[in-house]
Amino acid sequence: MxxxxxxxxxxxxxxxxxxxxxxxxxxxxxxxxxxxxxxxxxxxxxxxxxxxxxxxxxxxxxxxxxxxxxxxxxxxxxxxxxxxxxxFGQSKYLDDAENRCREFIRLCPNGHLHHALASQTLGSHLLMRFQSHNNPDFLEEAISLCETSLRLQSPGDINRHAPLKSLAVATRLRFEMRKEEADIQRSIEYGEEALDLCRSGSTPYDSAGPLHTLGVSYMRRFEHCGEVDDLEKALQHCLDAVPLLGSSAFLTLGNMLTIYRSRYYRLQDPNDLLEAEKCGLQALDKSPKGDPGKFMTFANLAGVMADLFEHFGKMEYLENAISHGRQSLSLCPPSHPEENLPTMNLALMLSARFELFGEENDMIESNRLSTRALSLCPSGHPKRERCLRTAMVCSMRSWSQTRDIIYLERAIRYARDALPLYSAGSIDHCKSQEYLGTLLHDRFLQSRQRSDLEESIQLQQAAVALCPESSYDHGMFQANLGTALSELFEISDDRTDLDAAIAHYSKANQTISPTHPSRPTLESGLALAYLKITPTSETLVPVAFYLLQSASNNPSANSHTQFNAALRWVRAARAHKHPSMIKAFSRLLALLELRLLTKETVEAQQEFLREIPFRLLASEAAASAIEDGRLDTAIELLEQGRTMLWSRMRGYRHPIDDLRAVNTSLADQFRTASAELEHTALALQQRFTVFPPTSINSPSQVSNIQIDSRLRDHRILSENWTRILNDIREVDGFADFLRTPSLSTLRAVASEGPVILVNVAQGRCDAIIIHQDSSPHLVPLPESTTALFDHLTTQLWDSSGSEHAHRVKQLTVVLRELWRAVVHPVVEALLSLKVELTSRIWWCPTAQLCALPVHAAGPYTAGQRNLPDLFVSSYTPTLNALMTARAGVLQAPNSFPRLLIIGQPQTLPMVEPEIEGIRTIDNFADVLLGAQATSDAVLSELRTHSWIHFACHGSRRHAEPFKSAFELHDGNQVTVLDIARANLPCAEFAFLSACHTAAPDIGTPDEFITLAAALQFAGFRGVVSTFWDMADEDGPQTSRDFYSYMLRRTTVAESRDAAMALNLAVRSMRKRNVPLYRWVNFIHIGI
The missing domain is CATH 1.20.58 (Methane Monooxygenase Hydroxylase; Chain G, domain 1)
Structure with missing residues (x-):
């Protein structure tokens, strides 16, 4: 230097x-x-x-x-x-170069000594212009000029090297554009002659250039004809070129990446992908500073990472793929003719992540990028078909998650547009047929139009016939065709269709590796086909359910794929009343927990639970166990599968004193990891606006990278927490740490009175009474149905804004139906179990019943008693929630708790009388009134008070239940999330004299996402709350009656008295003839 x-x-x-x-x-x-x-x-x-x-x-x-x-x-x-x-991409340099090339050829016309050189120089330049501007005229003229140069030089002439080299590239590019096989054949012939010339020793050039060019050309012929021999030749030429090129081998290494990747697709050897990854990283390492083609290396390496993710299912591969994809797009020079490649790559990777995690930003960005790629490759562009396929895949994945038919129709349109652009008989053509066939099958499942299914089968049969058996895709093509034929059998009832389906599945079974991530889809499809054989084969049924179980437990597949397989297992087991049903449900619930762990925030988790096919999964699982006579299993399944969001959050705060005594390090690791995950889970859901980036530092790119980083950090956190949890369970005595308690543990929940689990499922409804003096007692509820509870819920909530008489009438109907269908059979059972009248009972409803006032059910007929006259009712979301609340109660309560009253008299005139009424009973209560009650002040005071009383508006957010809130002064709010995040060491009891504080989210009723539930999670052992809107005038008297009982003794006050205090306050309301809907509104939750 x-x-x-x-x-x-x-x-x-x-x-x-x-x-x-x-x-x-x-x-x-x-x-x-x-x-x-x-x-x-x-x-x-x-x-x-x-x-x-x-x-x-x-x-x-x-x-x-x-x-x-x-x-x-x-x-x-x-x-x-x-x-x-x-x-540097400035067009003035390219324009000047063309002018000088044309001057050169004018100076050296035909017959001139240097005419061959001038023709070659202009031809080579026009080849570059074509690669930059994609104008076919440039390519045709380049080929013509280089052929002229070649004709002017005799075989063996040293000067033939340059035109041979240019022609090898130019004819290959024309092949890529026209797909005429003669062009790729000529490209190889030109390359081989150039290589022979170099190897003859008659030129000063080494063989590296022709070897590289031949590697690319053989690769293109393989892509067109599918001959593995071409792939091997391509790889060998590149391997021979690399040592000759030394530090300049980056382009050839990039080509080797593509070759290894293609060989993986054909032979399914994952070592080829690992070799491709190595080549890509070496290419980046050897790439010189300022290399304008570096973005292509990043793009291709991103593709390899995506394939590694598909094969091994490790999320870090997909994360790296997206990272490399973004880097590729940011390095791509503006208006570069190859911008379409990194744009398509990133679109596909983001859509893959969307399919896994449902991150809406990924769907938006992937569809925008695919649309951008289409605009970069208009009709006639050689990569138009690839852009159409990318847009089709992005739309297809959007459809699979959103079920919005617009995306499916769009995907079908893209697939139809792409099909004629591929050469008939090529590998890409058969893939395109397969894609369109799969999409039409999806549309058939929605429309049930037989023509869609028949066209789907025709296309998939053609694809299977064209696809080489050694191909990576052949097995999946066979499996998809098997699925379509199995559907046809459902319509035709023609056994030959089913036999054909099974035959295709069986061929796929021989092709697809047991460790391949798509294996569960194949196994479950084959199993369902076996189960369609009638009469049912005694030998095939065990095989079918073995396959379903295997598919649901395949460690090579991600939790999304396993979950879908387990869902098929559950449905098949129910349909065939197979003994594996309980095991199937247990696996599905376990996978649901894993799927939830992939969602960052509780808001995202709740949205996911709303969308899953089996929304009332735990109830259906319990119903199956009840049907099988396994009440203990039913109870455990309900505990496992309900209030999953709060249970996970509670797990992050689980006491670890016992663990710390035996393993301090593990305890510290658990506490740190849990705190980090809890912080993430309870953060506000972030929604970014995403746009295709213009540079690495553009605001849109920074926003997109933030999303990537956020998702990656959450995955690492979750995996670390899971690893620590597994390590804890290996410690002696901690095998059941954070596992769902067994019934032997849960029975302690009835120590202070019976707990009634009411399970609502499609096929049956039952109550299970857990009583300390006996085994769980089953009370079948034949009059209860999901349809009845749907009707009652609609009737109840639709009447909430009605005039007084209508509302009372509707509520009376609801309460009578609840008595008839649920409560009366339970009361009869309680009495038979010698449960004393007026004693306490706890209701643990499920599904739609969570939105109905079971505590107030009754015949409402003169001379007959209603439930409030018979027992003192409380609610608990789960058995474990009640046990946790009891476990935290002080053995020796303080003489009097510190009571905090939060009130907003500006909008509720009766708040001040309500507060004054309470203070006449407890003159030492602290008050935050009006402007004093900011959100910060309230959250701060909650930390130092054991009892709290809210007297303000409560707002219910149907679409975003975690944003339901207490409305404070001047727009201040305390939301469900605020409460869940709070550290409240003194929490004991809360009275919520506000609207809608226990109103459930209808989309996920079993999750109890309410203000009352948030307070219980934060540590409050008991909560008095409301189902719907509360009358302002009910506050003063109800509160006074309630606290008169709670504070009746001068020495102690216990939160355990809250249920009886509320029962007495409600009786007082009834004696005063307060309308039915006003007193039914109040409920008690907890101890």
Whole structure:
């Protein structure tokens, strides 16, 4: 390098006083320009290539059109202009180069000694122009000129090397555009001749260039014809080129990446993908600074990472793929003709992540990117079909998650547009047929139009026939065809259709590796086909359910795929009343927990639970266990599958004193990981606006990277927490740490009175009474149905804004139906179990029943008693929630708790009388009133008070239940999330004299996402709350009656008295003839 610098310095000295002799002057200029060019190739500094251009331009100015030296200088000048353009993309350099090429050929017309060289120079330049501008006219003229140059030189002539090299590339590019097989054959022939010329020793060129070019050409012929021999030749040529190229091997290594990737698709050997990854990383390492093609290496490496994710299912591969994809797009020069590739790559990767995690931003960005790719490749563009396929996949994945038919129709349109663009019989053509066939099958499942299914089968049969059996895709094509034929059997009832389906599944079973992530889809499809055989085969049924179980437990597949397989297992087991049903439900619930762990926030988790196919999964699982006579299992399944969001959050705060006593390090790790996950889970759901990036530092790119980073950090956190949890369970005595308690543990919940689990499922409804003096007692509820509870829920909530008489009438109907269908059979059972009248009972409803006032049910007929006259009712979301609440109660309560009252009299005139009424009973209560009650002040005071009383508006957010809130002064709010995040060490009891504080989210009723539930999670053992809107005038008297009982003793006050206090306050309301809907509104939750 030092010698090169000195050469430039000394040569520049010669330019200050140019010699009078032209040849000498031109030589001096040539020395400086050449040295600057060489230094640019080493260091990639823009000023060096700019100097080479400028100095050679000056040299050109020293010559005249007729000078013998001018063609020689023109040739150098063209090289430097083209190099400058390749690296910095300024079109003026390319335009100048073309003008100089055409001048060169004018100076050397046909018959001139250098006409072959001039033709080759212009042909080579036009080839570059085609690669930059994609104008077919440039390519045709380039081929014509290079063929002219070649004809002018006899075989074996050293000068044939350049046109052979250009023609090998140009004919390959024309093949890529026209798909005419003769072109790729010519490309290989030109390349082989160039290689022979190099190997003959008659040229100063080494074999590296032709070897690289042949590698690409053989690869293209493989892609077209599918002959593995071409793939092997392509790889061997590249392997031979790499050692010859040394540090310049980055392009060939990039090509090897593509070859290994293609061989993986054909032979399904994951080692090929790992080799491809190595080649990509080496290519990046060897790529010179400023390399304009570096973005393509990133793009191809991103594709390999995506394939590694598909094969191994490790999320970090997909994360790396997206990261490389973004880097590729940010490095791509503006208006680059290959911008479509990184754009398509990133679109596909983001859509894959969307399919897994349902991150809406991924769907939006992937569809925008695929649309952008289509605009970059208009009709007639050689990559139009690939862009259409990308847009189709993105739309298809959007459809699979959102079930919005618009996406499915769009995907079908893209697939139809792409199909005729592929050469008939090519691998890409058969893939395109398969895609369209699969989409039409999906549309058939929605529309039940037989024509869609028949066309789907025709297309998939053609794809299977065309696809080589050794191909990566062949097995999945067979499996998909089996699925379609199995559906046809459902319509036709023609056994030959089913036999054909099973035959295709069986072939796929032989092809797809047991460790392949798509294996569960195949196994469950084959199992369902076996189960359609009638009469049911005694030998095939066990095989079918073995396959379903295997599919649901395949460690190579991600939790999304396993979940779908387990869902099929559950449905099949129920339909066939198979003994594996309970095991299937247990696996599905376990996978649901894993799926939830992939969602960052509780809001995202709740949205996911709303969308799953089996929304009342735990109830259906319990119903199956009840049907099987396994009440203990039913209870445990209900505990496992309900209030999953609060249970996980409670797990993060699980006491670890016992663990710390035996393993301090593990306890610390658990506490740290749990705190981090809880912080993430209870953060506000972030929604970014996403746009295709314009540069690495653009706001949209930064926002997109934030999303990637956020998702990656959450995955690492979750995996770390799971690892720590598994380590804890290996410690002696901690095998059941954070597992769902067994019934033997849960029975303690009835120590202070019976707990009634009411399970609501499609096929049956039952109550299970857990009583401390006996085994769980089953009370079948034959009059209860999900349809009844749906009707009652609608009737109840639709009447909430009605006028007084109508509302009372509707509520009375609801309460009578609840008595008839649920409560009366339970009361009869309680009495038979010798449960004393007026004693306490706890209701644990499920599904739609969570939204209905079971506590107030009754015949509402003169002379007959209603439930509030018989027992004192409380609610609990789960058995474990009640046990946890009891476990935290102080053994020796303080004489009097610290009571905090929060009130907003500005909007509720009766708040001040309500507060004054309470203070007449407890003069030491602290009050935050009006402007004092900001959200910060309230949350701060909650930490130091054991009892709280809210007297304000409560708002219910149906679409976003975690944003339901207590409305405070001047727009301040305390939301469900705020309460859940709070650390409240003194929490004991809360009275919520506000609207809707226990109103459930209808979409996920079993999750109990309410203000009351948030307070219970935060540590409050008991909560009095409301189902619907509360009358302002009920606050003062109800509160006074309630606290009169709670604080009736002068020495102690216990939160355990809250249920009885509320029962007495409600009786007082009834005696005063307060309308039914006003007193039914109040409920008690907890101890």
């Amino acid at each position: 030092e010698d090169l610098v000195m050469a430039i310095v000394y040569s520049r000295g010669g330019l200050t006083c140019p010699p009078p002799i032209l040849a000498v002057a031109l030589t001096a200029h040539e020395h400086v320009a050449t040295s600057s060019y060489l230094r640019f190739e080493l260091l990639g500094q823009g000023h060096d290539i700019a100097d080479a251009v400028e100095i050679t331009r000056r040299a050109l100015d020293l010559t005249r059109p007729g000078d013998d030296f001018r063609p020689w200088v023109l040739q150098k000048y063209i090289l430097y202009l083209e190099t400058h353009y390749q690296y």
